[in-house]
Amino acid sequence: MALLSTPCPSAMNPAISQLKPYAFTQLRSRQDAMPGVRFVDLGVGDPQDETPAFIREALVAAITPASRYPTAAGLPELRRAIAGWLTRRYGVAVDADKHVVPANGSKEAIYNLAPLLLDDPSRRRTRELIAIPELAYQVYGDSATMHHAEIFTLPFDRHWLPDLNAITPAVGERLKLIWLNFPNNPTGAVAPLSFYRDVLELAGRYGFYVASDEAYSELWYDAPPPGLLQAARDTGFRRAIVINTLSKRSNMTAYRSGFIAGDPEVIAMLKNVRPRMGVATPEFVQRAAVAAWSDEAHVEAQRARYAERRALFLDAFTRKDVAVEGSEAAFYLWVRVPESVAGRNSFQFAEHLFERGLIVLPGGFFGPRGQEYIRIAFVPKIDVCREAAAILERVLEEP
């Protein structure tokens, strides 16, 4: 039959076959397969501390007998709370209606950004580029791949900052979007304000967008790190798109609440398209989010918890003469694999620690540039972190 000779139209999006396995799903499976073993988990960067009671109470108080469909533009109170927080945090004037929309968590905001910006692939001679740092959160690349963009891998310089020299004119002209993420996952590095200015200068020259995932912005130890909006204040946030979340700041991973802020043209577009996408956040979650963005005391308390855990590991590594790079902010330490491990192989070192009951992420998992590092997420309670530090110290003492 003639029909059967045409390419099978029931095939799914062919980009799916290019996706790497989703790492955290894999990690959970491996642990679940060993139910008798107790692991100390410094692998997944999931906050484990409590969501403050006043936030949970705000959620419960907002559950009404009858309710209506939430809007994608969000409650005006939530947009005002976010704009107010951004204004206080970065000293820039953020308008609740022109510069902000809520998101159903930052992963949703990240995954859904590229398809709203990318051109129709059938209209292009060459694919548009999305620039992603060589070690990065998996979702930037998965979204680019699924939406038929080409990934341009940005190398890091020796300070773990993307090397902007890689954006040559040939690259810049095809670039639609660049992803930044400081404080960085996995390195914990922080970018200076001048770096954001340099990126925006390039964006203006070539006409691409700059998306900055600032999920870890509040987990700092010395001084609050700068953000993209500060660098974009004099251009009315043009080409600047910031994504942030309550997951880390307020221990609210379970709630799925974040925001997108910046370029008023992009925000207007999001207000047009997002009501069609099913990304509206339940109003009771939005009410909890209003409470969370309006309070800083709980964030200070959380920073103090992380600072104690961080100091514990930094101390252990210093005593064992193990190098820690980046690691200025976020709840990660980016630790060089010791020389005693053959080829400083991060997978081998992580496997060795796994066998001793300690889970860390091998840097090689993020890409070749991470091969000689492991990522430690100091999210467990201080007692568990002490246990982990003891395992690390014992392993580092092994001949």
Place this chain on the structure above:
Amino acid sequence: MALLSTPCPSAMNPAISQLKPYAFTQLRSRQDAMPGVRFVDLGVGDPQDETPAFIREALVAAITPASRYPTAAGLPELRRAIAGWLTRRYGVAVDADKHVVPANGSKEAIYNLAPLLLDDPSRRRTRELIAIPELAYQVYGDSATMHHAEIFTLPFDRHWLPDLNAITPAVGERLKLIWLNFPNNPTGAVAPLSFYRDVLELAGRYGFYVASDEAYSELWYDAPPPGLLQAARDTGFRRAIVINTLSKRSNMTAYRSGFIAGDPEVIAMLKNVRPRMGVATPEFVQRAAVAAWSDEAHVEAQRARYAERRALFLDAFTRKDVAVEGSEAAFYLWVRVPESVAGRNSFQFAEHLFERGLIVLPGGFFGPRGQEYIRIAFVPKIDVCREAAAILERVLEEP
């Protein structure tokens, strides 16, 4: 400068300019612009009755001090509750792990389905088709447009069923997906089991997927309407994708909780891709959903409420000799505009009612085929419905 002569790479997805305004956002704006006026609103199909207390209590009980990131595959308890409900409701054997994933509401599930199935547009000589009935929920078409598919408009026959004769070989070979929606929005029509069988037969012949939005499946008055899974039982649900939600069944629009069920290949693909998309539902909402899918008494009570309101309007229209078509299920009546209105123009009739304080949706808003009809959503409490019926009767008595 040479750079400026290239097509502006900062342009957004050009499909955005093809989107029609999102109707419900517009309708809200028009009401908000007249703050002094009290409207009886039979326009938007948003349930107004209470979410049963036991469901709200299940949510509150599931809010824990600490919590972790929810998974896109959902709690096993939720998948089991959904599979159990489907098995009881349709008499088909649904496996909780092979045939079901939860969704963050049905709009999310609908919007996000097409891009996971469509081919890379740059690989095709002609665009893939997505078939959408000529009067339909806006999101099917918006998702197709945003993802660069071509919409094939399926005409209705005189029973308000899509006319499958329109799927000629030339259409079928390019077809990726067909959207069905029974009980139907806006007509309230119900499809017989034989119709689903006919569609699946075509799907097998040409190799396209059948997506059935069954959001209104539980709002029936005579007998429970059949669903796509019943017609697909003998083929292991191959090519069949059912989407349903708690929004209408359990008055849970505010909670954003639904599911996708059917073809095990599609479900396996969704379990691979959806963890990257940020569509995981908060666990406290999933716990409320487990309670909701496990109880039928509250659904029966809700059906009784709608039945009373429906009878009230049917009675009024019968007395005034106004024709009601379709309208077998869902909370809609599909009412022919009376002859007294020039050209039976639905916009003119809706405007006339608006001026008298009653909001209905003009059928012409859904497309030319709806031009001589209005859609009445009998969602308000019975007292408000009585008020609405009185306005309607007065208008129909006008000379």
